[in-house]
Amino acid sequence: MSPFTRQRSQSIAALGEIKLINEIQRWLGTATPKAPAGIGDDCAILAGSPKDQLVTVDPVIYREHFDDTIPARGIGAKLFNRNLSDIAAMGGRPRAAVIALAMSKEVKIEWLRDFYRSLANIARRHRVPIVGGDIAHQPTGFTATMTLIGESSHQRTLTRQGAKAGDWIFTTGKLGGSRLNWHWKFTPRLAEGQWLASRPEVRAMMDISDGLAKDLISLQPKGTRAALSEQMIPVSRSADQMSKESNKPALFHALTDGEDYELLFVVNGRTKPEMLQQAWSRHFKLPLACIGRFLKAKAVSPFDDELDLSKYHGFEHLR
Amino acid sequence: MSPFTRQRSQSIAALGEIKLINEIQRWLGTATPKAPAGIGDDCAILAGSPKDQLVTVDPVIYREHFDDTIPARGIGAKLFNRNLSDIAAMGGRPRAAVIALAMSKEVKIEWLRDFYRSLANIARRHRVPIVGGDIAHQPTGFTATMTLIGESSHQRTLTRQGAKAGDWIFTTGKLGGSRLNWHWKFTPRLAEGQWLASRPEVRAMMDISDGLAKDLISLQPKGTRAALSEQMIPVSRSADQMSKESNKPALFHALTDGEDYELLFVVNGRTKPEMLQQAWSRHFKLPLACIGRFLKAKAVSPFDDELDLSKYHGFEHLR
Numbered sequence: 001m002s003p004f005t006r007q008r009s010q011s012i013a014a015l016g017e018i019k020l021i022n023e024i025q026r027w028l029g030t031a032t033p034k035a036p037a038g039i040g041d042d043c044a045i046l047a048g049s050p051k052d053q054l055v056t057v058d059p060v061i062y063r064e065h066f067d068d069t070i071p072a073r074g075i076g077a078k079l080f081n082r083n084l085s086d087i088a089a090m091g092g093r094p095r096a097a098v099i100a101l102a103m104s105k106e107v108k109i110e111w112l113r114d115f116y117r118s119l120a121n122i123a124r125r126h127r128v129p130i131v132g133g134d135i136a137h138q139p140t141g142f143t144a145t146m147t148l149i150g151e152s153s154h155q156r157t158l159t160r161q162g163a164k165a166g167d168w169i170f171t172t173g174k175l176g177g178s179r180l181n182w183h184w185k186f187t188p189r190l191a192e193g194q195w196l197a198s199r200p201e202v203r204a205m206m207d208i209s210d211g212l213a214k215d216l217i218s219l220q221p222k223g224t225r226a227a228l229s230e231q232m233i234p235v236s237r238s239a240d241q242m243s244k245e246s247n248k249p250a251l252f253h254a255l256t257d258g259e260d261y262e263l264l265f266v267v268n269g270r271t272k273p274e275m276l277q278q279a280w281s282r283h284f285k286l287p288l289a290c291i292g293r294f295l296k297a298k299a300v301s302p303f304d305d306e307l308d309l310s311k312y313h314g315f316e317h318l319r
Numbered sequence: 320m321s322p323f324t325r326q327r328s329q330s331i332a333a334l335g336e337i338k339l340i341n342e343i344q345r346w347l348g349t350a351t352p353k354a355p356a357g358i359g360d361d362c363a364i365l366a367g368s369p370k371d372q373l374v375t376v377d378p379v380i381y382r383e384h385f386d387d388t389i390p391a392r393g394i395g396a397k398l399f400n401r402n403l404s405d406i407a408a409m410g411g412r413p414r415a416a417v418i419a420l421a422m423s424k425e426v427k428i429e430w431l432r433d434f435y436r437s438l439a440n441i442a443r444r445h446r447v448p449i450v451g452g453d454i455a456h457q458p459t460g461f462t463a464t465m466t467l468i469g470e471s472s473h474q475r476t477l478t479r480q481g482a483k484a485g486d487w488i489f490t491t492g493k494l495g496g497s498r499l500n501w502h503w504k505f506t507p508r509l510a511e512g513q514w515l516a517s518r519p520e521v522r523a524m525m526d527i528s529d530g531l532a533k534d535l536i537s538l539q540p541k542g543t544r545a546a547l548s549e550q551m552i553p554v555s556r557s558a559d560q561m562s563k564e565s566n567k568p569a570l571f572h573a574l575t576d577g578e579d580y581e582l583l584f585v586v587n588g589r590t591k592p593e594m595l596q597q598a599w600s601r602h603f604k605l606p607l608a609c610i611g612r613f614l615k616a617k618a619v620s621p622f623d624d625e626l627d628l629s630k631y632h633g634f635e636h637l638r
Contacts, residue, residue: 002387003394003461004425012431013424020454023428027435031442032449044451046415046468055450057419057466061457068321075322096365100376100464102421105332106323109342112331116346123350130351131374132363135339138380138462142322145419145453147376147466149365 036159042089042206043150045157052157054150056086062142066184072111074184075144076118082209083148084126084188085261089207091158091197092150094126094190099133102143115144126190153194158265162204165224165299166269169292170276173262175212176254177238183259192284193263201276205265211256212264213312219266221294228292229303255312269293355478361408361525362469364476371476373469375405381461385503391430393503394463395437401528402467403445403507404580408526410477410516411469413445413509418452421462434463445509472513477584481523484543484618485588488611489595492581494531495573496557502578512582514602520595524584530575531583532631538585540613547611548622574631588612 005011012020025032025039032038037045043054060066060079070078080097087094099119123130128148172189189207196202208215212233216226230251239253246253267276273290280288293302324330331339344351344358351357356364362373379385379398389397399416406413418438442449447467491508508526515521527534531552535545549570558572565572586595592609599607612621 001390001427001430003381003391003427003430004423005427006425010427010429011424012422012426012428015428017454023432024435024454027432028439028442028449031439038448038450039452041451044415044417046450055415055417055466055468057417057451057453057464059419059421059453059455059464061421061455062322063458064456071320072322096363096374098363098374098376098466100378100466102378102380102462102464103331104323105330106325107331108320108322108324108329109331109334110329111320111322113342113346116343120347120350123347129357130347131357131365132360132376133358134376134378134464135336135343136378136380137383138460139382140459141457143421143457143462145376145378145421145464147374147417147419149374149468
């Protein structure tokens, strides 16, 4: 039987990413544990003592994640940093990486050298050895898949679960317009993630990969709404620039563009946001913004500029 | 810059697999440790106490590792079992798997369901949970990459290093003709690998993936030759069958066909081969053959039917 069909209704295109992942979980049944140990968080967690082990896997694929305009060293950096960002998102420390390449025989030696040299640079910078891998031929294209193994940096691992009604919503950095450059030039927020995991008031965390508006849903507790203040959203210069091309507001780009690779996290509602920001600024120059709260669905808004998030749809893969 | 070139001399096709891996190790430099901790064995080893951790990664790729004649459940089984075989090759125990899919939007839902259900069956059989993964779009084809994490089952991990002049060479099972069926129907030799790791006379081990004649080179100590006795090579029925089609001897298929996924290992030369075989047969029904010895390069042959291995070239990827 061919794996492929031209009939859209019978293909995975008919499902879209979210339904497809639900189906996969159903097909796997008891072979996969529930999140966060299994599918559905930035990393899988292998429970350990005294430290949990973290595992994440992400690819870079020609014509999906990069094209001819980006240098080979940028592709290596993107591959490694995407995976580091997943470890950062759980407050972990990276330990070792393996890389599987599936590629056409027509890949340039020189291009591949630059790709590997950039991986080596990042491996040395973060002291994460590349301990193995696999090289295989595929009929066309270039698909590199990294699996990164890490461990919790403190006695706990921050997952996407744990937010409660009344909790504050924070994000690091500035958002939007990643497509211009940031998507292969970003810095994974490892030190920041580890520091946040050491703070007991931080309850849940993830990195922003599909756009704030979409990703926030993963943190949202049942029976609540995410009340975000428009003026508090940190809009990047790239989002402004994108806005000129797209004729959409820069805010739209900040809320829906993917690949920000910033940390999105939730803080106990009894904490004063300024206290966390003061402590943060003693360690980091990176901007930190409190952008809103999770509120009971019908609670009165504390913001006179609360965003209607239903207008903003984030990126969905495989649609 | 495009990753691809039509000029063969500048492409990875000009290097072949062995040179390409050497180049990658050079490009990575200090970012990759030496084998067995790094590239060059069946699994990477992350040293741990009391147990080492093992990591392996292997893909299945449409039109490389399978075609339309093989059912989807066979592809899932092949993907999982290839990785299990790498853990078996070091005497380890599998612990958890992650899967990254890169695929066209035209993949059939039904096909993918059968693929995942077969993964789930194997996961349950071996009690290896599938803890996470990634799904990405690629312009054409289907590439599934599994990373499998394991641990040493005893206080030591068997690597490819450790053979000495005078040591016996053993293989499990029967060899050759895998392409007919075995390549997606094979059984990874997990229990056998763990048992062999418990035997102090076993010095080095690997699984046969590229054909006995080629793989044996990885175990061969410097300054020795592999003296194999022709009549001792366990030739499979499939090798006989292939022989009828190819007009080459069945022995040729047993020595050079890839994907046997049997264990090839080396035993202290002071051991009596019959003693190990007797102990083996109390645990396993699978055939075990002593096929030869590593001898000093110019030593007189103990066999009157010693094979001239220079006639047999194993499979090389990317040629």
